[in-house]
Amino acid sequence: xxxxxxxxxxxxxxxxxxxxxxxxxxxxxxxxxxxxxxxxxxxxxxxxxxxxxxxxxxxxxxxxxxxxxxxxxxxxxxxxxxxxxxxxxxxxxxxxxxxxxxxxxxxxxxxxxxxxxxxxxxxxxxxxxxxxxxxxxxxxxxxxxxxxxxxxxxxxxxxxxxxxxxxxxxxxxxxxxxxxxxxxxxxxxxxxxxxxxxxxxxxxxxxxxxxxxxxxxxxxxxxxxxxxxxxxxxxxxxxxxxxxxxxxxxxxxxxxxxxxxxxxxxxxxxxxxxxxxxxxxxxxxxxxxxxxxxx
Amino acid sequence: xxxxxxxxxxxxxxxxxxxxxxxxxxxxxxxxxxxxxxxxxxxxxxxxxxxxxxxxxxxxxxxxxxxxxxxxxxxxxxxxxxxxxxxxxxxxxxxxxxxxxxxxxxxxxxxxxxxxxxxxxxxxxxxxxxxxxxxxxxxxxxxxxxxxxxxxxxxxxxxxxxxxxxxxxxxxxxxxxxxxxxxxxxxxxxxxxxxxxxxxxxxxxxxxxxxxxxxxxxxxxxxxxxx
Numbered sequence: 001x002x003x004x005x006x007x008x009x010x011x012x013x014x015x016x017x018x019x020x021x022x023x024x025x026x027x028x029x030x031x032x033x034x035x036x037x038x039x040x041x042x043x044x045x046x047x048x049x050x051x052x053x054x055x056x057x058x059x060x061x062x063x064x065x066x067x068x069x070x071x072x073x074x075x076x077x078x079x080x081x082x083x084x085x086x087x088x089x090x091x092x093x094x095x096x097x098x099x100x101x102x103x104x105x106x107x108x109x110x111x112x113x114x115x116x117x118x119x120x121x122x123x124x125x126x127x128x129x130x131x132x133x134x135x136x137x138x139x140x141x142x143x144x145x146x147x148x149x150x151x152x153x154x155x156x157x158x159x160x161x162x163x164x165x166x167x168x169x170x171x172x173x174x175x176x177x178x179x180x181x182x183x184x185x186x187x188x189x190x191x192x193x194x195x196x197x198x199x200x201x202x203x204x205x206x207x208x209x210x211x212x213x214x215x216x217x218x219x220x221x222x223x224x225x226x227x228x229x230x231x232x233x234x235x236x237x238x239x240x241x242x243x244x245x246x247x248x249x250x251x252x253x254x255x256x257x258x259x260x261x262x263x264x265x266x267x268x269x270x271x272x273x274x275x276x277x278x279x280x281x282x283x284x285x286x287x288x289x290x291x292x293x294x295x
Numbered sequence: 296x297x298x299x300x301x302x303x304x305x306x307x308x309x310x311x312x313x314x315x316x317x318x319x320x321x322x323x324x325x326x327x328x329x330x331x332x333x334x335x336x337x338x339x340x341x342x343x344x345x346x347x348x349x350x351x352x353x354x355x356x357x358x359x360x361x362x363x364x365x366x367x368x369x370x371x372x373x374x375x376x377x378x379x380x381x382x383x384x385x386x387x388x389x390x391x392x393x394x395x396x397x398x399x400x401x402x403x404x405x406x407x408x409x410x411x412x413x414x415x416x417x418x419x420x421x422x423x424x425x426x427x428x429x430x431x432x433x434x435x436x437x438x439x440x441x442x443x444x445x446x447x448x449x450x451x452x453x454x455x456x457x458x459x460x461x462x463x464x465x466x467x468x469x470x471x472x473x474x475x476x477x478x479x480x481x482x483x484x485x486x487x488x489x490x491x492x493x494x495x496x497x498x499x500x501x502x503x504x505x506x507x508x509x510x511x512x513x514x515x516x517x518x519x520x521x522x
Binding site: 061085 | 346393394400401405407408410411412413418420421422442443446449450
């Protein structure tokens with residue numbers, strides 16, 4: 001097992017670099033970790049310095065020549081700072097890239113607001129045709145990365161320092177982790193919030209399903225599992241998947257509870273665990289929300 | 296090489312114009328486009344998908360009327376397309392879309408995107424071992440205001456990206472100008488540079504072929520008349 005998702009990303013990327021199409025584009029972040037790969041593939045491990053607009057623009061140009069770019073930085077710099085480049089230099093050109101973010105939400109809580117990135121998946125979700133993977137365990141990273149690098153379309157792989165105790169390697173479609181039987185309320189946990197969701201609902205009649213692929217969301221699986229009470233817990237901006245869930249269940253009476261990271265700048269440091277608690281995403285906080293919702 | 300005559304180009308441009316008034320950004324770009332397509336770029340309608348073609352990236356996407364006229368003159372698009380430019384069924388918008396127009400390498404319009412895409416294209420060609428094709432990116436002097444250009448200029452210079460040429464059409468439209476000349480922003484980062492009269496075809500040709508393959512090259516084409 002890899003020790004962190006970031007380690008798993010680096011070693012998996014070294015493997016896919018064997019394909020001469022694969023090209024890594026960095027903006028200093030993780031450049032040291034990629035030094036051995038850069039020494040082996042000097043033309044295909046590119047560090048542009050602290051220049052995120054250029055990083056994504058370069059990825060667009062590489063893709064125009066037929067290369068498959070893997071673009072990597074902290075989520076706020078990769079997705080928020082370079083959003084127009086993602087929209088125009090990739091999507092509008094009709095080419096794709098694999099974006100790999102670290103530090104989403106509050107992974108770098110001690111660094112403060114500038115390094116927090118809760119809005120990354122919501123921003124990617126304004127675009128068309130993207131796949132978003134949110135692994136919940138380091139062992140889920142390698143197959144997800146290999147899968148998206150083999151494709152042509154754009155994908156965002158959102159890595160975190162938060163992880164569940166065990167990996168679920170095949171969980172693009174909703175995977176039932178705890179089945180409470182017909183008619184039970186459904187809770188969908190995305191990525192690393194699964195363990196807290198399981199703990200929060202341990203003694204309640206709630207079916208818990210897991211996915212590490214919020215886009216495209218498994219709407220068929222959702223329709224098969226959902227009764228009238230649906231809860232979605234995401235480790236990024238609360239409500240990010242409310243649109244797709246509501247559309248998928250539009251023809252059915254249902255109630256939806258969307259839990260995730262709040263919009264307010266808390267102006268607090270601390271740890272990821274602290275922020276999880278402050279946003280109500282720890283087991284106790286989720287339990288309070290579930291109890292209020294289900295009554 | 297065949298050349299595009301001014302008369303021929305003027306007639307095609309009139310079809311795009313359809314009675315509208317064009318600004319300086321259209322007329323000031325015509326000469327450099329003519330020299331590029333007639334005498335410099337190794338690309339024809341038959342080679343628009345050839346991986347070894349030269350790439351021309353129009354970053355200042357608003358300078359599109361002359362570009363479309365040139366593409367029609369060189370046979371990339373049917374001249375009939377010009378008559379309905381911007382219409383609901385037209386493939387030719389006020390900014391170009393690469394997926395709609397044969398020969399157009401990038402969709403542009405929002406300023407400051409072409410040079411980064413050009414750097415990536417040059418890097419992709421290098422990674423594939425393609426040493427023949429060259430990447431040309433046409434910018435405006437006002438477009439240089441966008442900071443994204445300076446990310447690309449610094450990086451391309453620092454890494455000696457020798458298969459890249461930037462062309463700055465300098466019609467003195469940058470609000471605060473470029474004291475000391477636009478070229479100095481490139482040369483300080485290790486680019487070779489030539490600043491020429493943007494109406495003088497022979498001077499443009501010499502400048503556009505004056506690169507040394509060991510570092511990126513910039514041509515500043517100054518057009519101060521007819522603004």
